[in-house]
Amino acid sequence: QVQLVESGGGLVQAGGSLRLSCAASGLTFTYYAMGWFRQAPGKEREFVAAINWSGDRRTYADSVKGRSTISRDNAKNTAYLQMNSLNPEDTAVYYCAAELGRVGLHSDHDDYDYWGQGTQVTVSS
Numbered sequence: 001q002v003q004l005v006e007s008g009g010g011l012v013q014a015g016g017s018l019r020l021s022c023a024a025s026g027l028t029f030t031y032y033a034m035g036w037f038r039q040a041p042g043k044e045r046e047f048v049a050a051i052n053w054s055g056d057r058r059t060y061a062d063s064v065k066g067r068s069t070i071s072r073d074n075a076k077n078t079a080y081l082q083m084n085s086l087n088p089e090d091t092a093v094y095y096c097a098a099e100l101g102r103v104g105l106h107s108d109h110d111d112y113d114y115w116g117q118g119t120q121v122t123v124s125s
Helices: none
Strands: 003-007 010-013 018-025 032-039 046-051 058-060 068-073 078-083 092-100 119-124
Touching (some): 003 092, 018 032, 018 092, 018 119, 032 068, 032 078, 046 068, 046 078, 078 092
Parallel strands (some): 010 119
Antiparallel strands (some): 003 018, 018 078, 032 046, 046 058, 068 078
């Protein structure tokens, strides 16, 4: 079965950095575009970033643009989200998602086929 497993979350001070990883199994990774979403307490799940199958096209939410980088290593079936200059508003559970179709870059969570369980990111002020 398809599994997406996030890791790399944790507690970080404002201004710090984290790199989240999403290890995929049970699917042909290069058939899928990948995305990252987040959900803060009491808020809806929101788009963070997406990347196409080859990694040469990316898109970001305005809230993270310029301080986050999405990437992927197809040899390792893993997607990443590097986040810098973190602030308390970035506190949320972060989810990775896979969308069948190589182009992807969609910001609507309904476009994604598989989801991970999430990893908590907490930014202290």
